[in-house]
Amino acid sequence: MSVTWSASMITPYADLGSAPLFRKEIELDADHGSVESAVLHVSSLGVFEAAINGRPVGDDVLSPGWSSYEWRVRYRSYDVAALLEERNVLTVSVGNGWYRGRLGFAGMRELYGDRLGLIAQLEIGFADGHRQTVVSDETWTAIASDILADDLYDGQTIDARRRDPDWYTFGGSQRWVLNARTLDFDPAKLTPYVGPPVIRHETLAPVKIWSSPSGRTLVDFDQNLVGWLRFTVRGPRGSEIRIRHAEVLEDGELGVRPLRDAQATDRFILSGGDDFFEPTKTFHGFRYAEITGWPGELTADSVEAVVVHSELRRTGLFECSDPELNQFHRNVVWGTRGNFLDLPTDCPQRNERLGWTGDIAAFAPSAAYLFDVNAFLSDWLLDLALEQRHHEGLVPFVIPDVLKLLRDPAGFPSRDSTAVWSDAAVWVPWTLYQAYGDRGILERQYESMAAHVRRVGTLTSPNGLWDTGFQFGDWLDPDAPPDKPADAKADKGVVATACLYHSARLVASTASLLGRSEDAAEFTALADRTRLAFNSQYVSADGTILSDCTTVYTLAIVFGLLSAPLETAAGNRLAELAAKSGHRISTGFAGTPFITDALTQTGHLDTAYALLMQRECPSWLYPVTMGATTVWERWDSMLPDGSINPGQMTSFNHYALGAVADWMHRVVGGIAPLEPGYSRVRIAPRPGGGLTWAKTSLETPHGLVQVSWRVDDGGRLAVEASLPEGVTGVLSLEGSPDRELASGPSSFG
Incomplete structure (x- = not known):
C-alpha cells in the first residue's frame, strides 16, 4: 500500500527514563455516517506496539524490525476499522530495538541514533465519502511507561506499579507526561514491508522445574527456542521476579559464558495485585530459565515460553526410519525458526545476532525447502x-552493515569482499529463483549480483587467482584451534577462487536469462579465466589440489572446476580423506554445505551416507546424541564430558552447519527441481546408510509434491510419488533408465 505521508516523526521532548508511550486522543468527525474504512500506518526509530483503546492493532511484535536505517525504514499498515469508537485513544509504545539498543560484540549502543521516534498516520473513510486523517505531530504526548529498561541483548524491566488505566481512557489524566516534538526525518525513507512481520507462534510449557546445586530454581522447556516467558502472578508490592535465560547447562547451572556480555535477563516488579508480564521489546535464545523471587510455589502452570520469529509458512517435510536423523532435521527446522527473526541471523542469544552473509549463503537452499522464504x-x-x-x-560481512558503525573493534579485519560471505549477493537470489521460479528476484538483484563479481574481479592477482585480502575461508574447520576459527586446513586462495568461478558462472547465467548478452559474455569470460587459473595454479596433473583436504576437493567438484578425469580423481581422493577421518566431519562453513553432493556426484554415495550417519564428534548427529534440539555453531560446541567448548565464540543455535538438509531433501528424500520453481520435478531418491524408508513432501508454487520410498527385507526398493496438476517430472532410480512422470500419483517397484 502506497502512503502519502503528512505525519511527522516525533520524539519525547526530553528523556522520560523509560520506553515512551506516545498518546493521542481522537474523536471521530461527526455527521458523516458509519466508518467504512480505517487504516493505521506506523513506523518508528526503535520497535513499536500500537493499540487503540487498549486493544492491539495487530499480532506483530518487534516491528518495524531492522533494516538499513540510513536509507530504508519499513512501516506497517493495519486495518483498524473494527477497533474505532466515537472517542478513541491511540497509543504507541516504542522501545530501543535495533535502532538505539546494543548491537554487535563491541558493547556499543545508539549506533543509528540517540532519539527514539514514532511516525503514525490514521486514515479514516466514512459512508458519505468524508476522510479524516490523524497524524503524529507536536499535539501528541509521551508518557513514561511501565518499561523501565529494554534491550535486545540484556532483557527488559517492567514495573507494574507504574501502570495506569488512564493511559487508554479518553479524557483520562496521566502522570509523567511530556509533549512530543518533531525529529528531522525524511519520509522518503519509509517503505512498506516486503517480508513478513515477526509474530508469536506457539507456547511451550515447562517439562521440568528443579533446584540447581547452588539452590537456584531452574526451568527446562525441552527445546532451544527464541522468544520470552510470560505469566500472570500475584505477590508483594515492590517485590521483583528475575528471569535469566541460557541455552545449556554446565555443572548443573545455567551455562551463560556463551552469551558473552549479553545479560539475557528480564526483571518484573510486582504491583501487589494480579500482574501480567510479557517482555515484548526483547528476545532471548534459550532452553533453560533461572527464576528468582517467584512468590509461592513455581509450577508448570505458572509460566509459559512464547516462541517468536518471522511469520513463515512451512513448505517442506522430511522423515525417515532413523529417529536420530529425524531429530537432526527437527533441529535444522528449529534453528531456522530461531534465526529467521526479521532477518537471517547467525545466532539469537549472545551479543551479536547479526545478519551474517556467509551463514545464509550456505543455508539458503535448505531454508527455501523448509519454509516459504521468498x-x-x-x-x-x-x-x-x-x-x-x-x-x-x-x-559486507553482515546485513544491515552495523560493523561499519563500530569504532575500530579490536582485532577485526579490514572490510572488503570475502568468499562465501560476499557471494551471498549471488547465491541467495539464485537459490530463490530455483526454488520459486520468479525471474523478478533476478531482475531486482541483478545489479547487486553483477557488482559483486565485478568488484572481486578487480581483487584478483595478476595470475587470475583470488588470493588477496582477508578471507574467512573454511571457517570453523573442526581441526582449527578453538580460539582461531579461521585456521582451516583449506588454502584460502583455493576456496576464494573456486567461489569466484561459481559466482561468475551464476551471474553469466542470470545475464543470459535477462537478455543481457554483453554482460553474459563478460562474466563467462571471467569464469573461463578463473577456471584456467585455478587448474594451472592449484591442481596437479594427478588431480591433487593445493592443501589436499576435503573442502578443496568438495568445492572443485561441485562448482565444476575440473575436467572429467580430474573430477573422478578428486572424488576418489575426497572419499579416501573422508574414510581416513573415520567418516567424521573435516569441513567448515565453506565445505560442509557441499561435501555430500561432491561425494554423490563422483559415485561415492556410501561415503556420503557414512558422514551423514556418523555419531562420533565431529559429525551432524553428535549434537543429537548430546541432547541438542537445534544445530550448533561448532561441531563440538559442547564437549563429550558435558562442558562447553573453551573458545570465546560458540552458540547452540546456528543453522549454517545444518545446510546438509538440502542434500537430505534432494538425495535421501528424492525431490529436486528440474526447472526453476518445480514446474518440472526430478524424483531421484538414493537409499543408503541403513535407512529402510523415507518420505518427503514440498509445497511448491505449483502444488504439493510427495515422495516416499521403502526397502524391503530382500533389498527391493518401492517408490511412490505424486505430482500436482500441470506438473511433470522424471523418475531417476539407480540401475534403471529414467522415465517420464505425468501429473498425479505413481508407484514403482
Whole structure:
C-alpha cells in the first residue's frame, strides 16, 4: 500500500527514563455516517506496539524490525476499522530495538541514533465519502511507561506499579507526561514491508522445574527456542521476579559464558495485585530459565515460553526410519525458526545476532525447502543491495552493515569482499529463483549480483587467482584451534577462487536469462579465466589440489572446476580423506554445505551416507546424541564430558552447519527441481546408510509434491510419488533408465 505521508516523526521532548508511550486522543468527525474504512500506518526509530483503546492493532511484535536505517525504514499498515469508537485513544509504545539498543560484540549502543521516534498516520473513510486523517505531530504526548529498561541483548524491566488505566481512557489524566516534538526525518525513507512481520507462534510449557546445586530454581522447556516467558502472578508490592535465560547447562547451572556480555535477563516488579508480564521489546535464545523471587510455589502452570520469529509458512517435510536423523532435521527446522527473526541471523542469544552473509549463503537452499522464504529473503536482499550500492560494490560481512558503525573493534579485519560471505549477493537470489521460479528476484538483484563479481574481479592477482585480502575461508574447520576459527586446513586462495568461478558462472547465467548478452559474455569470460587459473595454479596433473583436504576437493567438484578425469580423481581422493577421518566431519562453513553432493556426484554415495550417519564428534548427529534440539555453531560446541567448548565464540543455535538438509531433501528424500520453481520435478531418491524408508513432501508454487520410498527385507526398493496438476517430472532410480512422470500419483517397484 502506497502512503502519502503528512505525519511527522516525533520524539519525547526530553528523556522520560523509560520506553515512551506516545498518546493521542481522537474523536471521530461527526455527521458523516458509519466508518467504512480505517487504516493505521506506523513506523518508528526503535520497535513499536500500537493499540487503540487498549486493544492491539495487530499480532506483530518487534516491528518495524531492522533494516538499513540510513536509507530504508519499513512501516506497517493495519486495518483498524473494527477497533474505532466515537472517542478513541491511540497509543504507541516504542522501545530501543535495533535502532538505539546494543548491537554487535563491541558493547556499543545508539549506533543509528540517540532519539527514539514514532511516525503514525490514521486514515479514516466514512459512508458519505468524508476522510479524516490523524497524524503524529507536536499535539501528541509521551508518557513514561511501565518499561523501565529494554534491550535486545540484556532483557527488559517492567514495573507494574507504574501502570495506569488512564493511559487508554479518553479524557483520562496521566502522570509523567511530556509533549512530543518533531525529529528531522525524511519520509522518503519509509517503505512498506516486503517480508513478513515477526509474530508469536506457539507456547511451550515447562517439562521440568528443579533446584540447581547452588539452590537456584531452574526451568527446562525441552527445546532451544527464541522468544520470552510470560505469566500472570500475584505477590508483594515492590517485590521483583528475575528471569535469566541460557541455552545449556554446565555443572548443573545455567551455562551463560556463551552469551558473552549479553545479560539475557528480564526483571518484573510486582504491583501487589494480579500482574501480567510479557517482555515484548526483547528476545532471548534459550532452553533453560533461572527464576528468582517467584512468590509461592513455581509450577508448570505458572509460566509459559512464547516462541517468536518471522511469520513463515512451512513448505517442506522430511522423515525417515532413523529417529536420530529425524531429530537432526527437527533441529535444522528449529534453528531456522530461531534465526529467521526479521532477518537471517547467525545466532539469537549472545551479543551479536547479526545478519551474517556467509551463514545464509550456505543455508539458503535448505531454508527455501523448509519454509516459504521468498519474501523474507527478498526483503533482506534489498538491504544488501543498498549497503553495497553505497560502498562501491562491496558486500559486507553482515546485513544491515552495523560493523561499519563500530569504532575500530579490536582485532577485526579490514572490510572488503570475502568468499562465501560476499557471494551471498549471488547465491541467495539464485537459490530463490530455483526454488520459486520468479525471474523478478533476478531482475531486482541483478545489479547487486553483477557488482559483486565485478568488484572481486578487480581483487584478483595478476595470475587470475583470488588470493588477496582477508578471507574467512573454511571457517570453523573442526581441526582449527578453538580460539582461531579461521585456521582451516583449506588454502584460502583455493576456496576464494573456486567461489569466484561459481559466482561468475551464476551471474553469466542470470545475464543470459535477462537478455543481457554483453554482460553474459563478460562474466563467462571471467569464469573461463578463473577456471584456467585455478587448474594451472592449484591442481596437479594427478588431480591433487593445493592443501589436499576435503573442502578443496568438495568445492572443485561441485562448482565444476575440473575436467572429467580430474573430477573422478578428486572424488576418489575426497572419499579416501573422508574414510581416513573415520567418516567424521573435516569441513567448515565453506565445505560442509557441499561435501555430500561432491561425494554423490563422483559415485561415492556410501561415503556420503557414512558422514551423514556418523555419531562420533565431529559429525551432524553428535549434537543429537548430546541432547541438542537445534544445530550448533561448532561441531563440538559442547564437549563429550558435558562442558562447553573453551573458545570465546560458540552458540547452540546456528543453522549454517545444518545446510546438509538440502542434500537430505534432494538425495535421501528424492525431490529436486528440474526447472526453476518445480514446474518440472526430478524424483531421484538414493537409499543408503541403513535407512529402510523415507518420505518427503514440498509445497511448491505449483502444488504439493510427495515422495516416499521403502526397502524391503530382500533389498527391493518401492517408490511412490505424486505430482500436482500441470506438473511433470522424471523418475531417476539407480540401475534403471529414467522415465517420464505425468501429473498425479505413481508407484514403482
